[in-house]
Amino acid sequence: MGDFLAGAYPWVKFLHVISVISWMAGLFYLPRLYVYHVEKVQAGDDTDALFQVMERRLLKAIMNPAMIATWIFGLALVFTPGIIDWSMVWPWSKAASVLGMTWFHMWLAARRKDFAASTNVRTGRTYRMMNEVPTLLMIIIVASVIVKF
Ligand code: HEM
Numbered sequence: 179m180g181d182f183l184a185g186a187y188p189w190v191k192f193l194h195v196i197s198v199i200s201w202m203a204g205l206f207y208l209p210r211l212y213v214y215h216v217e218k219v220q221a222g223d224d225t226d227a228l229f230q231v232m233e234r235r236l237l238k239a240i241m242n243p244a245m246i247a248t249w250i251f252g253l254a255l256v257f258t259p260g261i262i263d264w265s266m267v268w269p270w271s272k273a274a275s276v277l278g279m280t281w282f283h284m285w286l287a288a289r290r291k292d293f294a295a296s297t298n299v300r301t302g303r304t305y306r307m308m309n310e311v312p313t314l315l316m317i318i319i320v321a322s323v324i325v326k327f
Pocket residue numbers: 191194195198202248249251252253255256261262276279315316319320323324
């Protein structure tokens with residue numbers, strides 16, 4: 179298994195980065211959709227239905243598969259021999275940040291259900307602030323994997 183993963187390493191990393199880009203695109207865009215949804219749309223009108231379709235498709239067709247692929251290829255990299263030295267800080271800062279990113283994904287999925295049930299109580303300001311969460315985590319993750327402190 180170790181030999182196979184070592185041989186596949188560049189391709190697995192290639193697939194990991196492609197999945198990461200797709201996942202991050204959704205994590206940045208979905209909260210922006212929520213800002214416009216809450217500030218510009220009346221519950222129950224045609225635009226409300228349109229936003230709900232856009233939010234559902236973005237989450238289910240792009241973000242959920244991209245998150246699963248990111249985890250699968252990321253864990254394959256974790257189990258590749260010689261890639262991670264757990265005595266360093268970067269694997270831990272990366273692990274904590276990807277757990278945070280996954281929590282943020284789940285939080286967005288729960289908020290989508292609020293909009294679908296017309297029970298959203300959060301303001302555009304809340305969604306604008308939450309939009310900074312993936313930016314912050316991405317900076318920590320990329321510093322971790324590139325600088326390897
Ligand atoms: C979801 C769970 C994740 C796991 C288990 C994981 C794990 C890993 C591992 C073990 C590597 C190999 C590091 C190396 O080759 O030295 C890697 C590479 C990378 N990861 Fe992740 N990762 C995850 C999510 C993410 C996320 C969310 C991002 C971006 C926001 C990300 C960005 C990257 C990048 C850019 C690289 C390539 C670094 C390089 O070799 O130059 N990963 N990941």
